[in-house]
Amino acid sequence: MSAEIWLEQLHENGYRLTDARRAVVETVEKSTHALTPVQVYDLARKKYRALGLVTVYRTLEKLEELHIIQRVHQPQGCQAFISAGAGHQHLLLCQSCGQVEFFDGDDLDGLTKTISKKTGYKINEHWLQLFGLCAACRTN
Amino acid sequence: MSAEIWLEQLHENGYRLTDARRAVVETVEKSTHALTPVQVYDLARKKYRALGLVTVYRTLEKLEELHIIQRVHQPQGCQAFISAGAGHQHLLLCQSCGQVEFFDGDDLDGLTKTISKKTGYKINEHWLQLFGLCAACRTN
């Protein structure tokens, strides 16, 4: 479904559509968890057995370049990727099951203005990420 | 100066005080930039020539365990460390020269409450980091 859009974007940018790429894209696109290259490899190989790990790395690289996916930074490591979401969004991660939610609506204008004044910095960007327990993990 | 405090903390936690550790601690403590292990190695070896890179890794590991330093996550990589700061603080990084500032006073209670209600998550923690240009880099 939306994997089609990702593939289309790859194609538009001059990349060829191959079974290997399709498998990687479909895997990452439908995942609600951030996936490491090996995790993508293991999952995608169910769709396309001949897939090589190198191709996973190469495809993730391209998807990241095109801002289709993003790297997810966590205390345990920063090698996992997930969809980039649409527009200005941030991540909320479940510390127990790894589920990822997107959210927006953060308003840091007041803060950045204050900090800017205090430090003399011109602030261009911010990283915000929330960690917690999802509804499911919370109960059990 | 405050390097003494770091060393004291190491000592209090049962670690011995050696020239190698002193060199690493003094280097990291006085730095206004996040430093990678090799960068620490290169700088610290000016104080203590015999220092080994392995010891840098081991010392950084201990300092991180004791929450004296923290890992700094950036688009270019996540291997650099800097002082952990005191209390609830966040980082503001200069995208040009790498200078790091600490700030506090962020109020995300409203946001987390909203997101919590919307998603069902129990939110425990947040990561916030600002990126921009420091006063110096801004002008030239």
Place this chain on the structure above:
DNA sequence: ATACTTATTGAAAATTGTTTTCAATAAGAA
């Protein structure tokens, strides 16, 4: 349909960053 160009592929090798092993050394308690 067919031929053609060249991006893409996976396997293997190479590289990089980090960790482990180990015997020698030295911190700090006795």
Place this chain on the structure above:
DNA sequence: TTCTTATTGAAAACAATTTTCAATAAGTAT
């Protein structure tokens, strides 16, 4: 000063990622 044992750096081992390369196949031209 002696003694125990944490710490050290060099070398080896390891893991993750990248590069090389010849074979293949995507997509365009014919």
